[in-house]
Amino acid sequence: MGLLTPLAIKIGSYPRMSEYLPTIVKADDLIQKVSGGRGCLLQIAGLPSVTMTVIGRKSGQLRSTTLLAVPDGDDWLITGSYFGGPKAPAWVFNVRAAGSVTIRGTEFSAVELSGDARASAWETLRAVWPNFDLYEQRTERVIPVFRLSPRP
Numbered sequence: 001m002g003l004l005t006p007l008a009i010k011i012g013s014y015p016r017m018s019e020y021l022p023t024i025v026k027a028d029d030l031i032q033k034v035s036g037g038r039g040c041l042l043q044i045a046g047l048p049s050v051t052m053t054v055i056g057r058k059s060g061q062l063r064s065t066t067l068l069a070v071p072d073g074d075d076w077l078i079t080g081s082y083f084g085g086p087k088a089p090a091w092v093f094n095v096r097a098a099g100s101v102t103i104r105g106t107e108f109s110a111v112e113l114s115g116d117a118r119a120s121a122w123e124t125l126r127a128v129w130p131n132f133d134l135y136e137q138r139t140e141r142v143i144p145v146f147r148l149s150p151r152p
Contacts, residue, residue, distance in 0.1 A: 002045065002046015002047075004044060004045050004046055005045055005046040005047060007045070008045035008046070008047065009129070009130060009131060012083070012129070012131045013131050013134055015138070017083035017084075018082050018083040018084060018085030018086075021082065021083060021085070024041065027041065028040050028041045028042075028066060031044070032051075032066070037051075040066050042066065042067075042068055047068055047128065047129070048068065048069055048070055048071060048128065049066055049067060049068055049069055050066070050067060050069040050076055050078070050103045050104075050148075051064055051065070051066045051067075051103065051104075052064070052065055052067065052069075052078075052091075052095075052101040052102065052103050052108075052148070053101060053102045053103075054091060054094045054095050054098050054100075054101045054102075054110075055094065055097075055098050056094055057093055057094050057096075057097035057098070063090075063091065063094060065089075065091045067091075068128070068129055069148075070124055070125050070127075070128045070129075072121070072124055072147070074149070074150055075147050075148055075149045075150075076103070076108070076147075076148040077121045077124055077125055077145065077146070077147060077148075078145070078146050078148060079122075079125055079132065079143055079144065079145045079146070080092035080143060080144040080146075081132055081135040081136075081143050082135075083131075083135055083138075084134060084135030084136070084137070084138030084139045084143075085138075085139065086139060086140070086141070087141075088141065088143075088144060092144050095110045095112075095146060096112060096144075098110070100151070101148060103148070106150055106151075107150070107151045108148040108149055108150055108151060109148070109149050109151055110146050110147075110148050111146060111147050111149070112144055112145070112146050113145045113146065113147055117147075118145050121145050121147060122145060125145065
């Protein structure tokens, strides 16, 4: 965690954050472009992140998304919270369809978690980003949680 993490958590708790996500994504894209891919909003906020690439389920084109991602051993945990918005982000459907993603040139299997495995992963995620609890309260959908494991 960094010096700006508490501020990021405060901003992330704003009830209507999902409405601002397109603007946030554009700002993050600009930061990544200007920094040559070496920086993003999550890194500025002192939060762990990955940029994953997955094949679009409809287009067949590669799609890259930078996400808050919590390391868990050699694995990463990610969640399609969308700030507690009513719909899951598009990348969730692409990951479900593909079953794998690429991070920094390494292929990872992507497994959507349920039951006790999801509950355990959720606790690990919320230890880094406590707003996940708020997001869960804001939506009627079950927020998907994925474990990304490097493929041999």
